[in-house]
Every structure is written in C-alpha cells, then in structure tokens.
Amino acid sequence: xxxxxxxxxxxxxxxxxxxxxxxxxxxxxxxxxxxxxxxxxxxxxxxxxxxxxxxxxxxxxxxxxxxxxxxxxxxxxxxxxxxxxxxxxxxxxxxxxxxxxxxxxxxxxxxxxxxxxxxxxx
Numbered sequence: 001x002x003x004x005x006x007x008x009x010x011x012x013x014x015x016x017x018x019x020x021x022x023x024x025x026x027x028x029x030x031x032x033x034x035x036x037x038x039x040x041x042x043x044x045x046x047x048x049x050x051x052x053x054x055x056x057x058x059x060x061x062x063x064x065x066x067x068x069x070x071x072x073x074x075x076x077x078x079x080x081x082x083x084x085x086x087x088x089x090x091x092x093x094x095x096x097x098x099x100x101x102x103x104x105x106x107x108x109x110x111x112x113x114x115x116x117x118x119x120x121x122x
Contacts, residue, residue, distance in 0.1 A: 003088035008043040010091035036063035
C-alpha cells in the first residue's frame with residue numbers, strides 16, 4: 001500500500017467528481033493507505049456544515065489518523081512536511097500547495113476535469 005496524505009480541498013474535489021476512490025486511486029498509485037491529519041479532519045468537519053456529500057465517516061473509517069506535527073499550525077505546512085518526511089503524495093487541488101510540493105521534490109494527486117485522478121511529481 002502507498003500512503004496518500006489527504007488535503008481537505010482534494011477530498012472535497014474527489015467527492016464532487018463521483019469517482020470510485022478505490023478504482024481511481026488504483027489506476028494512479030495502486031492500493032492507497034489514506035493518511036489524515038487531525039488538522040485536515042477539523043477543516044473537513046467545518047466545511048461539512050456548508051457542503052454536503054463529503055462522506056466523512058467513509059474517510060475516517062478508511063484513513064490512518066495522524067496527529068498534527070508539533071509547532072505547526074497551518075495544514076498546508078503540515079502536509080508539505082509529512083510529504084517530505086515520508087515520500088507520500090498529497091491528494092489536493094490547491095494550486096499553492098501543489099507548487100510548494102513540486103518545489104520540494106514531492107508529488108501530488110489531483111482531480112482532473114472532475115473525471116479522473118492524475119499523479120504529478122517524482
């Protein structure tokens with residue numbers, strides 16, 4: 001299994017796409033082991049009050065929960081640090097985060113045109 005860090009906007013985009021997470025991820029990286037930071041879950045819980053269909057129980061049941069790295073308060077910084085340390089791609093559509101990941105030699109998975117996933121990076 002390959003670890004995949006989940007960003008809030010990446011999960012929301014994946015849910016909006018209607019893609020089957022298992023087959024879509026399998027086509028890109030094989031069987032994923034979703035990694036969910038406490039801070040990202042907090043963002044998703046907040047987002048779920050405005051946006052329906054995020055399937056948070058599914059995400060929580062399928063993810064390995066990770067505590068927020070010490071001394072960090074911004075989830076993008078946390079995701080970048082965890083990606084650097086572990087070599088895990090980040091599921092995201094955030095343009096700034098994607099740029100930071102690439103500049104740091106990391107990879108990301110993005111939802112493309114709402115129809116498929118694409119892995120970018122080393």
